[in-house]
Amino acid sequence: xxxxxxxxxxxxxxxxxxxxxxxxxxxxxxxxxxxxxxxxxxxxxxxxxxxxxxxxxxxxxxxxxxxxxxxxxxxxxxxxxxxxxxxxxxxxxxxxxxxxxxxxxxxxxxxxxxxxxxxxxxxxxxxxxxxxxxxxxxxxxxxxxxxxxxxxxxxxxxxxxxxxxxxxxxxxxxxxxxxxxxxxxxxxxxxxxxxxxxxxxxxxxxxxxxxxxxxxxxxxxxxxxxxxxxxxxxxxxxxxxxxxxxxxxxxxxxxxxxxxxxxxxxxxxxxxxxxxxxxxxxxxxxxxxxxxxxxxxxxxxxxxxxxxxxxxxxxxxxxxxxxxxxxxxxxxxxxxxxxxxxxxxxxxxxxxxxxxxxxxxxxxxxxxxxxxxxxxxxxxxxxxxxxxxxxxxxxxxxxxxxxxxxxxxxxxxxxxxxxxxxxxxxxxx
Amino acid sequence: xxxxxxxxxxxxxxxxxxxxxxxxxxxxxxxxxxxxxxxxxxxxxxxxxxxxxxxxxxxxxxxxxxxxxxxxxxxxxxxxxxxxxxxxxxxxxxxxxxxxxxxxxxxxxxxxxxxxxxxxxxxxxxxxxxxxxxxxxxxxxxxxxxxxxxxxxxxxxxxxxxxxxxxxxxxxxxxxxxxxxxxxxxxxxxxxxxxxxxxxxxxxxxxxxxxxxxxxxxxxxxxxxxxxxxxxxxxxxxxxxxxxxxxxxxxxxxxxxxxxxxxxxxxxxxxxxxxxxxxxxxxxxxxxxxxxxxxxxxxxxxxxxxxxxxxxxxxxxxxxxxxxxxxxxxxxxxxxxxxxxxxxxxxxxxxxxxxxxxxxxxxxxxxxxxxxxxxxxxxxxxxxxxxxxxxxxxxxxxxxxxxxxxxxxxxxxxxxxxxxxxxxxxxxxxxxxxxxxxxxxxxxxxxxxxx
Numbered sequence: 001x002x003x004x005x006x007x008x009x010x011x012x013x014x015x016x017x018x019x020x021x022x023x024x025x026x027x028x029x030x031x032x033x034x035x036x037x038x039x040x041x042x043x044x045x046x047x048x049x050x051x052x053x054x055x056x057x058x059x060x061x062x063x064x065x066x067x068x069x070x071x072x073x074x075x076x077x078x079x080x081x082x083x084x085x086x087x088x089x090x091x092x093x094x095x096x097x098x099x100x101x102x103x104x105x106x107x108x109x110x111x112x113x114x115x116x117x118x119x120x121x122x123x124x125x126x127x128x129x130x131x132x133x134x135x136x137x138x139x140x141x142x143x144x145x146x147x148x149x150x151x152x153x154x155x156x157x158x159x160x161x162x163x164x165x166x167x168x169x170x171x172x173x174x175x176x177x178x179x180x181x182x183x184x185x186x187x188x189x190x191x192x193x194x195x196x197x198x199x200x201x202x203x204x205x206x207x208x209x210x211x212x213x214x215x216x217x218x219x220x221x222x223x224x225x226x227x228x229x230x231x232x233x234x235x236x237x238x239x240x241x242x243x244x245x246x247x248x249x250x251x252x253x254x255x256x257x258x259x260x261x262x263x264x265x266x267x268x269x270x271x272x273x274x275x276x277x278x279x280x281x282x283x284x285x286x287x288x289x290x291x292x293x294x295x296x297x298x299x300x301x302x303x304x305x306x307x308x309x310x311x312x313x314x315x316x317x318x319x320x321x322x323x324x325x326x327x328x329x330x331x332x333x334x335x336x337x338x339x340x341x342x343x344x345x346x347x348x349x350x351x352x353x354x355x356x357x358x359x360x361x362x363x364x365x366x367x368x369x370x371x372x373x374x375x376x377x378x379x380x381x382x383x384x385x386x387x388x389x390x391x392x393x394x395x396x397x398x399x400x401x402x403x404x405x406x407x408x409x410x411x412x413x414x415x416x417x418x419x420x421x422x423x424x425x426x427x428x429x
Numbered sequence: 430x431x432x433x434x435x436x437x438x439x440x441x442x443x444x445x446x447x448x449x450x451x452x453x454x455x456x457x458x459x460x461x462x463x464x465x466x467x468x469x470x471x472x473x474x475x476x477x478x479x480x481x482x483x484x485x486x487x488x489x490x491x492x493x494x495x496x497x498x499x500x501x502x503x504x505x506x507x508x509x510x511x512x513x514x515x516x517x518x519x520x521x522x523x524x525x526x527x528x529x530x531x532x533x534x535x536x537x538x539x540x541x542x543x544x545x546x547x548x549x550x551x552x553x554x555x556x557x558x559x560x561x562x563x564x565x566x567x568x569x570x571x572x573x574x575x576x577x578x579x580x581x582x583x584x585x586x587x588x589x590x591x592x593x594x595x596x597x598x599x600x601x602x603x604x605x606x607x608x609x610x611x612x613x614x615x616x617x618x619x620x621x622x623x624x625x626x627x628x629x630x631x632x633x634x635x636x637x638x639x640x641x642x643x644x645x646x647x648x649x650x651x652x653x654x655x656x657x658x659x660x661x662x663x664x665x666x667x668x669x670x671x672x673x674x675x676x677x678x679x680x681x682x683x684x685x686x687x688x689x690x691x692x693x694x695x696x697x698x699x700x701x702x703x704x705x706x707x708x709x710x711x712x713x714x715x716x717x718x719x720x721x722x723x724x725x726x727x728x729x730x731x732x733x734x735x736x737x738x739x740x741x742x743x744x745x746x747x748x749x750x751x752x753x754x755x756x757x758x759x760x761x762x763x764x765x766x767x768x769x770x771x772x773x774x775x776x777x778x779x780x781x782x783x784x785x786x787x788x789x790x791x792x793x794x795x796x797x798x799x800x801x802x803x804x805x806x807x808x809x810x811x812x813x814x815x816x817x818x819x820x821x822x823x824x825x826x827x828x829x830x831x832x833x834x835x836x837x838x839x840x841x842x843x844x845x846x847x848x849x850x851x852x853x854x855x856x857x858x859x860x861x862x863x864x865x866x867x868x869x870x871x872x873x874x875x876x877x878x879x880x
Contacts, residue, residue, distance in 0.1 A: 159657070199846075207850040212597050212657055214849070216796055217842045224838025225514070231833035232518035352661050359658060395673035402662040409654040418655075 028093050031086035031107055035079055038111055042118035043076035051117045052124035071121035078114035082107055112377075119385055119392075130377075130384050131264040135272070138376030139337065140165055140347070142275050143330020144354025145361060145368035146282055147193075150323035151200075152363055153286060154316045155299040155421035159215025160200050161327050162351025163222035167192035168331020170226045173342035174234070176244035176335070185244055185336040186270070186329075193328015194321050196222060201320040205313050208425040223345055230344050238341070246339025247271060271329065271337045278326060282365040295319060299419035302426040312426045327351075356405035363418060375401040499854050500801065503847035504815075506857065507840045512544040514839060515832055519543035547832040554825020555818035565706060570821065572709040576779060578817025580605065580771035580791045582716040585798030585809040586723045587642070587767035591656075592804040593727060594760040595740040600645060600660025601768040602792025603667035604638040608769025609776040610671055611637030613783035614680070616693035616776070626696035627777070631715070634773035635766040641667065642765015643758060650754035656761070664792065672785040680783065690783035699778040712774035716813070719767060724806040726763070736760050768792065794820075797845045816841060 051074065054066035085107045092098070116125070144161040151158035158164075171192035176185030196218055203214045234242040247269035256266040286292040295315060297305040302312045335342050353375055360374075361367025382397035516522045522543055525536040553560060555574050558567040584601040591598035612634030621629055645659040674680045675688035682691045699710040727733040738746040739756045747753050775787050798816050802808030819841065823834040847854050855862060 157657075203846060203850055203853075207852055209846075209849040212599075213796075213800060214846065216599065216793075217800075217845045217849075220793065220797065220838050221842035221846070224835045224840075224842060227835035228514055228833050228839060229518065231835060236520075349665065352665070356658070356662065393673050393676075395669040399666050399669045402665045406648070406654070406659055406662050409658050410648045410652045 027104075028086055028090035031082065031089055034107075034111060035082035035086045038082055038114045039076065039079035042114045043072060043079045046072045046075050046118045047121040048072055049122035051120045051122075053116075053120075053127040054124060066124065068124075069117065071117050075114045075117045078110045078117065081110045082114070085110070116381075125384055128260055128263055130380055131260070133380035133383060134373060134377040135264060135268070136338075136376070137379050138372040139272055139275055139333045140330045140350050141354045141357050141372035141375055142279065142369055143333070144327050144351050145358040145372055146278055146365055147323035147327035147330070148355055148358035149282065149286070149361075149363055149365055149368055150319050150326060152358070152422050153295050153299045153419055154319040155302060155419055155424060155426070156200070156204055156316055156320050157211040157215060157423045158197075158200065158320070158323055158327075159212055159355065160196055160218040160222075160351075161354050162347055162349065163215075163219040164193040164196045164324050164327035165331040165334070165347045165351050165354070166219075166222050166226055166345070167196045168328030169334035169346060170229070170331075170342050171328075172332035173242055173244045173335035177241055180245065182245045182247055182336050186247070186332055189332035189336075190325035190328040193324040193326070193331060195324075196328075197321050197324020200324070201317045204425070205316050205320070208427070211423055211425075219351070226342075227344050230342060234342060242341045244336050244339075244341065247336050269337055271333050274329065279365045279369045286365065296419070299421055302421050302424075306426075306428065312428075316426070327354075330354075353401055356401055359418075360405055360408045374404075498860075499851050500844075500848060502854050502858055503844045506847055506854070507843035508548070510843050511836045511840045512548070514836060515544050515547050516540040547826055547830045547836075550826040550829040550832075551819070551822035553822070553829075555822030558825075569707060570825070572703060572707045573821040573824075574814065574818040575713050576708045576710070576817075577821045578813045579710075579712045579716045579774040579778070580788075581794055581798050581817050581820075582810055582813030583712075583719055583771035583774060584768045584791055584795030585802060585813050586719055586806060587638075587764035587771070588795045588799035589802060589804040589806070589809045590723055590727070590736070590767065591760055591764040592799060593740045594736040594756060595743070596646070596649070596757060596760060596764075597657045598642070598645075598660055598761065598764050599657055599796065600642065600663050600765075600792070601771070601795040602788050602790075603660065603664040604641045604765045604768030605772040605775065605788040605792050606667040606671050607641040608634040608638035608765075608772025609783060609787045610674065610772070611769070612697075612773040613690055613693060613776045613787075616697035617691045617782075618679075620694060621696060623696045626694060627699065630693075630697045630777055631770070631773050634769045634777075636769070638769020638772060639762045639766040642761040642763075642768065646758040646761025646765075649761075650757045668785065671783075671787070675783065675785060682782070688785055692782045693777060697777060698781060699774070708779060710774075710778035712778040715770060715774065716810075719770060720806050720810045723767070723809075727806065732759070768795070771795070794841070797841050800845045801848055803848075 049071050050068045051071045052066050052068040085103050089103055092100075144165055147161055147164060148158050168189035172185035172189035174185075175188030176182050178184075199218055199221075200211075200214055203209045204211045230242075249267055249269050250273070252266040256262045258266070286295065294305065294310050297308075298310060298312050298315045305315075306312050331347065334340065334346055340346075354372070357371035357375055358368050360371035361369070378397060378400040382394050385392070385397070386394055516539075519539065521539040522536065525532075525539040529536050554570050556571055558570045584605055587604065588598050588601050612630045615630040615633040616626070619626070619629070641663060644663060645654075645656040648654040648659050649656045672688060675690060680690050682689050699712045699715075701707065702709045702711060702713065725733075727737065735746070735751045735756050736759075738749065738751055739753050739760075743753050746756075771791060772788065775789075775791070776783055780787060794816055798812045799809055801815070802810070802812035819837045820834075823837040826832050826836075827834045852862070854860070
């Protein structure tokens with residue numbers, strides 16, 4: 001059992017990014033415990049032999065030979081790095097100063113690498129493939145979490161992310177199949193997301209129905225409608241309705257030739273590049289623009305926002321629709337982005353993980369990206385290690401994102417705080 | 430914009446939604462509930478001493494604006510929406526639509542036959558099958574409905590109870606799974622005498638659900654973690670936990686490579702109510718008893734009063750000396766226990782062994798059941814029956830007419846959406862708003878009828 005909780009806690013410690021209060025002893029203690037754990041389990045009790053990480057793909061311009069390292073020694077060194085960071089964090093805490101953000105990041109990286117070295121002892125693992133898979137699994141999560149950020153920053157809880165992703169996936173597949181043009185799908189997907197978001201907005205903002213209820217029910221509705229149409233129309237006449245063309249990979253010249261990062265980041269399809277843009281734009285717009293200030297004001301204190309002349313419900317309406325469009329686009333990644341036909345309930349709860357990623361990312365686009373990548377990594381790790389074969393049951397790897405989220409919302413690692421007016425209806429008085 | 434009464438109406442099944450003036454109303458409402466805690470429909474006390482004419486006008490008005498009528502209309506609209514989907518997906522209808530303007534009757538006829546066939550099959554599967562040869566087979570449909578309703582009612586009660594304390598328990602799914610897991614383990618590992626075994630297994634099921642429910646309650650009380658997030662996450666954790674357990678020697682059926690548990694001992698099964706020809710089991714009686722228990726708990730017990738007080742206004746409740754945190758933990762324990770009972774109904778009655786899909790989607794449907802039942806125990810009972818009927822009928826519909834059962838999901842979600850937004854239903858059918866005319870007569874009654 002103890003080996004099983006390890007990746008969880010390692011991942012959980014990332015939640016402390018920027019969240020440690022000055023002088024808090026929680027983080028250094030967590031680091032120290034995890035570091036010792038890594039030293040003993042991954043290092044001293046690890047198997048002798050070497051762990052091999054292959055970093056180059058076959059098409060790379062610069063070929064790098066696979067890196068083979070002695071498993072135990074490497075794990076011990078990495079664990080010592082962890083312990084060193086723990087000592088550094090303790091020192092800062094003693095001085096009453098904030099631990100810099102890079103400490104948590106480096107710690108997590110070192111811990112995960114130690115874990116990997118231990119897990120693949122005597123075997124080889126494609127490191128680039130691991131990262132590629134991580135990004136692949138993270139893309140819908142990033143879009144979903146961004147959608148959540150857009151809605152919750154104006155005070156509307158968006159549980160319907162799952163439904164928006166599913167609707168986007170469905171309409172993207174249908175539109176792309178019917179027109180034979182993949183870009184038609186790319187346009188249809190956000191429309192589907194907006195339609196779901198429109199229902200969310202009308203019921204929560206116009207009719208003041210509880211936001212969580214509407215979200216939950218909309219998810220059921222979308223599952224029902226898409227499932228029904230899938231069984232009746234899409235399967236009966238699959239060749240014309242459900243054989244979407246896939247988006248082409250676009251390799252960005254030069255950038256795609258960077259070792260390791262190039263193939264991972266810059267040999268992707270259009271949706272992934274849109275994702276990069278969306279995260280950057282959303283982050284700047286939310287925290288550096290007049291629009292963002294207004295949006296956040298509506299989410300934190302709608303009455304104050306109203307007092308200074310911001311139209312609260314109009315802002316909410318627009319943002320919910322925007323969020324729907326973003327999630328719908330993310331949904332397209334399931335079908336045309338991955339080159340797959342639509343399948344019943346193919347989003348499989350990804351919308352809820354996206355919700356978790358948004359919370360874990362502290363309601364910011366940047367944080368959502370990090371959290372989504374983390375959750376994607378956890379799942380990809382399960383797939384990769386499932387091939388290599390370790391003692392850890394895959395179910396526990398799959399649990400990781402959910403456990404981490406509970407730890408995060410329960411405040412066991414740092415504190416997450418939603419926008420103050422989240423979930424409330426605003427009626428002008 | 431909606432009126433305060435609408436907020437009441439819309440806000441009630443979802444007490445988490447802060448209402449304008451909630452703080453102001455809270456204590457007054459609490460005392461009103463205390464004074465007249467009975468279930469209410471139209472025609473409640475408070476009408477005494479008014480003229481007959483006034484009374485009947487009032488009655489018509491109340492019926493027109495009552496929640497029962499709204500629920501019925503919501504069902505009608507939902508079936509209509511489902512009908513549109515069924516017709517749209519029907520091949521003959523699509524064909525006839527091609528020459529719609531040449532012969533519109535063909536189109537209408539095709540649409541009518543597609544929709545009516547599907548809904549007739551749904552009715553046959555849910556209530557009474559007129560097509561079957563024997564009487565026993567015709568009434569099998571209604572027993573199927575009751576069987577499917579059982580977990581829906583039990584889990585729905587759990588969700589509804591938490592609603593009343595303003596907790597949003599999305600976690601019924603996980604609680605059902607844990608309840609079923611605990612009950613199943615007792616059912617196939619311990620070999621106890623007849624009678625004792627069932628009781629012990631049921632208690633284990635309650636314990637499993639209650640433990641899983643206690644976690645979000647405790648975290649909410651202790652750290653303020655939002656129960657919606659925690660329960661959603663716990664649902665997934667429960668799914669992975671059960672799929673892990675089912676491949677361990679303690680749970681996996683010996684000699685099987687599938688992730689299924691051994692069959693439960695016969696002594697650990699709910700007795701069948703109508704003999705071996707029907708699946709209906711004593712779990713349904715448990716559901717009836719649980720409904721009565723929750724009614725008593727909410728309306729007649731001090732604990733239930735505290736739950737409601739916390740649900741209406743936690744600040745006022747705290748001021749009144751109620752331990753709000755403890756109420757959160759306790760209500761989630763009871764809610765989890767009820768969902769655990771739903772798990773026992775599944776594993777000790779319907780399925781007889783444990784699989785990863787033991788909870789099907791009952792935990793999520795339970796949320797819609799609780800909403801449709803307006804978080805009232807009796808309402809939940811009938812909502813559970815309705816959704817059980819839709820589900821049982823949906824299976825027959827799919828088998829006979831090929832209409833996918835997913836349509837049931839559409840109908841269910843449209844019902845709940847409309848129920849949650851009474852102004853919308855009133856706008857569709859041009860009904861009067863509940864507070865539009867005889868305003869003076871019944872401020873307290875309105876509050877009760879809708880609260």
